[in-house]
Amino acid sequence: MSTVLPGKPLTALARCTRPTRNVNTSISLRFTSTLQAHAQAQVKTAPSPTLPPLSALPARVLLRSLLVSTISSKRFLLIPALSLMSFLSKPNRIWLFDVDRNPLLHGILKKTFYNQFCAGENGAECRSTIREMKDMGFRGMILTYAAETVFDHSTQAQQGNCIAALKSEQGDVSVDAAVYQCPSIEAWREGTVETIYMTEAEDYLAVKLTGAGVSVTEAFAAGELPPQQMMDALHEVCTKAKDRRVRILVDAESQHFQKGIARVAVELMRTYNRDGYSTIYNTYQAYLKSTPATLANHLAVAKEDGFTLGLKLVRGAYMTTDERSLIHDTKEDTDNAYNMIAQGALRKNIGEFGDKGTREFPSVNLFLASHNKESVVAAHELHKHRVMSGLPTVPVRFAQLHGMSDEVSFSLLQMNDGDGTPEVYKCSTWGGMGECLAYLLRRAIENRDAVLRTDNEYRALKTEVFRRVKSVFSPSPSS
Numbered sequence: 001m002s003t004v005l006p007g008k009p010l011t012a013l014a015r016c017t018r019p020t021r022n023v024n025t026s027i028s029l030r031f032t033s034t035l036q037a038h039a040q041a042q043v044k045t046a047p048s049p050t051l052p053p054l055s056a057l058p059a060r061v062l063l064r065s066l067l068v069s070t071i072s073s074k075r076f077l078l079i080p081a082l083s084l085m086s087f088l089s090k091p092n093r094i095w096l097f098d099v100d101r102n103p104l105l106h107g108i109l110k111k112t113f114y115n116q117f118c119a120g121e122n123g124a125e126c127r128s129t130i131r132e133m134k135d136m137g138f139r140g141m142i143l144t145y146a147a148e149t150v151f152d153h154s155t156q157a158q159q160g161n162c163i164a165a166l167k168s169e170q171g172d173v174s175v176d177a178a179v180y181q182c183p184s185i186e187a188w189r190e191g192t193v194e195t196i197y198m199t200e201a202e203d204y205l206a207v208k209l210t211g212a213g214v215s216v217t218e219a220f221a222a223g224e225l226p227p228q229q230m231m232d233a234l235h236e237v238c239t240k241a242k243d244r245r246v247r248i249l250v251d252a253e254s255q256h257f258q259k260g261i262a263r264v265a266v267e268l269m270r271t272y273n274r275d276g277y278s279t280i281y282n283t284y285q286a287y288l289k290s291t292p293a294t295l296a297n298h299l300a301v302a303k304e305d306g307f308t309l310g311l312k313l314v315r316g317a318y319m320t321t322d323e324r325s326l327i328h329d330t331k332e333d334t335d336n337a338y339n340m341i342a343q344g345a346l347r348k349n350i351g352e353f354g355d356k357g358t359r360e361f362p363s364v365n366l367f368l369a370s371h372n373k374e375s376v377v378a379a380h381e382l383h384k385h386r387v388m389s390g391l392p393t394v395p396v397r398f399a400q401l402h403g404m405s406d407e408v409s410f411s412l413l414q415m416n417d418g419d420g421t422p423e424v425y426k427c428s429t430w431g432g433m434g435e436c437l438a439y440l441l442r443r444a445i446e447n448r449d450a451v452l453r454t455d456n457e458y459r460a461l462k463t464e465v466f467r468r469v470k471s472v473f474s475p476s477p478s479s
Contacts, residue, residue: 056410062465064116068116085440099434109433119402119430126143127198129428130143138413142399144195147431185216186233187213188233189237202245203247205249210253216230219260220258220261238280241279250282252316265280266301273309274308275308278308278365281312281365283314284313286337287319288326289326295311299353299361309364312367313341313366315370345364345394348392368398371408373408373411380398380421380422383421383422
């Protein structure tokens with residue numbers, strides 16, 4: 001039987017898929033039925049191709065997006081906002097400046113930045129957000145728990161609420177003392193398992209492994225696997241996710257930890273990614289000069305060990321804390337690197353792997369996370385062309401962050417021809433206000449650095465608001 005690739009038009013499957021060995025029949029049938037159901041639902045909920053992409057946004061979300069985008073696109077507003085959020089994110093603030101204890105401060109942030117970029121503070125709020133996203137036409141949600149650790153290369157210091165929690169419980173202890181039954185690992189396990197049960201079939205769980213605390217981050221910094229307690233927790237998480245048909249994206253994090261994180265991801269893929277189906281994805285950051293070599297190594301391991309490589313591709317989000325020399329010199333270089341990997345995977349030709357190389361291309365599932373409209377549209381069009389032409393390709397899905405690049409997301413949804421593709425997701429973080437502040441600060445910094453994209457989003461949102469206001473006074477069938 002042929003392998004059914006998520007993202008392929010069902011009408012083209014018979015002539016576009018190749019016979020493969022050891023294909024799990026139930027997985028193939030499951031993909032067919034879920035994609036058919038999604039195609040039917042998406043036709044009803046996706047934004048109309050005759051209206052602007054942002055027409056699908058509910059009015060309250062549109063107005064909140066415009067408010068946040070106005071702040072992000074105006075430096076005289078953004079700089080003070082960044083300073084304030086950085087100040088509030090520091091631990092051990094007095095009551096007045098504690099976002100979890102001061103109800104007024106909590107309420108202001110909750111109604112603005114938090115609700116714009118985060119899914120909720122508890123299960124009920126998260127499930128409501130997931131349902132709202134799917135009602136707007138998205139294939140599903142990528143959900144992640146907020147706890148993480150960031151290593152600042154300039155200060156050589158680690159920052160993160162998980163480390164603070166561990167030190168407050170055990171004092172400034174050594175790594176060895178924290179290895180066995182580490183409370184931070186247990187808290188990470190509980191929070192991650194809780195996140196799994198907030199998701200639904202075909203959703204994704206994104207995991208930040210550094211959120212498990214100092215014993216884990218020390219292992220990652222040395223390029224080693226984490227303590228056995230953490231590995232046991234990871235296997236429990238993977239098993240529960242697979243049972244619920246939820247996939248796992250292992251997030252890229254600070255380069256100080258990334259070598260160890262990649263080792264964990266490959267170990268998990270070796271166990272759980274079989275029969276052409278990727279339960280686990282590793283994240284590859286295109287802005288790093290080393291990424292092509294890292295990817296080539298993982299492609300070789302996947303081919304040798306016979307597992308499916310889950311390839312999630314991003315540009316990168318740690319420029320302010322990672323060592324600058326590791327990152328491409330220009331944005332253009334990063335864009336070129338991203339497109340080369342994405343389109344190479346879709347053509348099944350990367351480096352020495354594929355028809356143009358000397359080694360057979362391994363089984364790969366591709367996930368493109370990008371706010372760059374040109375990149376994702378080009379990738380979707382290439383994938384569709386290869387499917388319709390009967391050329392070899394790989395499964396592909398797309399994602400943008402919750403609260404960002406909605407115009408890109410809805411533009412992709414409008415490209416649906418009734419076949420369920422492209423499959424578009426939104427990625428969101430959940431957790432308490434204090435837990436999410438570091439994430440919110442990073443999103444604000446990302447908006448500051450992406451000036452052109454932020455300005456484009458602001459103009460698109462403003463245009464959509466004016467269009468709706470105008471339609472109130474001069475209604476027409478198209479509005």
